[in-house]
Amino acid sequence: MADNLGIITLESFSKQATRINNILCEWRNADNFIIPSKCPRFSSGEGKCVLEESVRSKDIYILVDICNNSIKYKMDGDYNRMSPDDHYQDLKRVIMACNGKPQRITVIMPFLYEGRQHRKTCRESLDCAMMLKELENLGVNNIITFDAHDPRMHNVLPLGGIEIISTALQFTQAFLTEYEDVEINSEKLMFIAPDEGATERVVFFASLFGVNMGMFYKRRDYANIVDGVNPIVAHEFCGGSLDGMDAIVVDDMIASGGSLIDVCRQIKERGARRVFVFSSFGLFSSGFDKIDKAYEEGLFNRIFTTNLVYQKPELLEKEYYFSVNMNRYIAAIIDTLNKNQSMQQLSKPEKRIRETIARFKGSSL
Known part of the structure; x- marks a missing residue:
């Protein structure tokens, strides 16, 4: 299965992804699993994603940290810090750049985007549920997150693959x-x-x-x-x-x-x-x-x-x-899913x- 494994990391998670890739390469005696990508911005602030290698028939894992506010982009001559909304838009751009060609797409999003806006108590948006449905509609097969604010978000995708991993x-x-x-x-x-x-x-x-x-x-x-x-x-x-x-x-x-x-x-x-x-x-x-x-x-x-x-x-x-440090655990999750093995022992490792x-x-x- 190693030949079909591909990792796409957004800039927000690039440091951890490099270490995760090295761990997987060591386990599998391989050279590299990361598929180079970039999300450049136009001067207006609009963006796009460019993949620099083919993803056809690959088992793709996309890693993103929507909380990384250290990254900036230039718009109208000034620098803006990336918000969770910006990171989520870039995630969707990566998925769209894959163009439906991968065998399977798994999104690893440790902090669940809009996880705190998980329920409606008045006339308000239900952002987390909409995000999960949107990713499903974009062709994402699995979503991996950690210690979600409300684990009942499972219910949004009753037939989809969403794994909430315990730390x-x-x-x-x-x-x-x-x-x-x-x-x-x-x-x-x-x-x-x-x-x-x-x-x-x-x-x-x-x-x-x-x-x-x-x-x-x-x-x-x-x-x-x-x-x-x-x-x-x-x-x-x-x-x-x-x-x-x-x-x-x-x-x-x-x-x-x-x-x-x-x-x-x-x-x-x-x-x-x-x-x-x-x-x-x-x-x-x-x-x-x-x-x-x-x-x-x-x-x-x-x-x-x-x-x-x-x-x-x-x-x-x-x-x-x-x-x-969670790098080895994320590597184990990717390794397990790529081999189509059970996630039970990883999601809640009681034993x-x-x-x-x-x-x-x-x-x-």
């Missing part, structure tokens, strides 16, 4: 490697959901670790909207005692970090020994000042996020930050997580 294995491995003094029992460790939406992820972790969980309920001001959302009035905690325990807060993303800081503060006020954060996507859209101050105040010990989205250079230098925890407990005796 729980990589977080478990990174955490237990870094903190060998962690005691995995219900008296010393608790997983905490910062809101109702994170409950399913926290239940998954807590059940595999065999410990208890807690949850914060976001009380919002539904009479007002600020920056597109109803502002949070307070976080109410539901759970047992945290006195002397290690607490792990699990969520899909860190945006401004305001909610995270409030949650960490309440956890510390309840007597937690240490506070750790697992978040698949570290966007840090309001900078680092508030996060830095919270760390200096001792509200948390470490933040773990993945390299699935663009990481700001200053983030990588933070003492409190740990980058969880491997249990084995990792068992090895850790065995080495701690």
Whole structure:
């Protein structure tokens, strides 16, 4: 199957894609799987995609990071930073440039475009569902994403291939490697959901670790909207005692970090020994000042996020930050799909997580 594998990477994911390609080449004793492409812009800001090699009859994997705001393009003499909308348009241009010739097209989009606009509560657009239907209509066979904000987006494509991959294995491995003094029992460790939406992820972790969980309920001001959302009035905690325990807060993303800081503060006020954060996507859209101050105040010990989205250079230098590398896992996903093998063990790797925890407990005796 190696001869028909092709990888097309948009500029937004090019660094990770190069490493993923190298891993696949090593596994398969090949030279290269990346098909050169570019998405140039006209002076008006309009764009197009140009593929520099044939994709006919190939199994194509297109990689894109819609959160990468470090890329700029020139329009009317000025530079604009690319927004998620710009990245999504370039993704569609790549698919259109394939011109229906590949054997199969798989889009790997770690952060699901418009994933936070997943439901309608009034007269508003339903952007994520429309995006998924649009990709299906363009001829995309599979969509791979990670820790979607709402896993029910599966329902948009009941007959299509959409895989929502859990990052729980990589977080478990990174955490237990870094903190060998962690005691995995219900008296010393608790997983905490910062809101109702994170409950399913926290239940998954807590059940595999065999410990208890807690949850914060976001009380919002539904009479007002600020920056597109109803502002949070307070976080109410539901759970047992945290006195002397290690607490792990699990969520899909860190945006401004305001909610995270409030949650960490309440956890510390309840007597937690240490506070750790697992978040698949570290966007840090309001900078680092508030996060830095919270760390200096001792509200948390470490933040773990993945390299699935663009990481700001200053983030990588933070003492409190740990980058969880997902390159080999993405390579394994591509390798598995290209060989037409089952994705079950990769999408939710419960067995491997249990084995990792068992090895850790065995080495701690």
